[in-house]
Amino acid sequence: MPRPRSLPKSFYNENFKSLAKKQTHHRVKIRLMAMHHIQQV
Numbered sequence: 001m002p003r004p005r006s007l008p009k010s011f012y013n014e015n016f017k018s019l020a021k022k023q024t025h026h027r028v029k030i031r032l033m034a035m036h037h038i039q040q041v
Contacts (some may be wrong), residue, residue: 012039
């Protein structure tokens with residue numbers, strides 16, 4: 001069983017999806033979308 005995530009509250013205040021839309025570099029865009037996914041789970 002995986003251990004529960006312990007992320008700072010400020011992580012959930014960021015809007016990673018909008019940052020990803022503005023990003024031109026693919027690698028950074030994918031990382032931002034992954035962080036957005038973590039927020040949703």
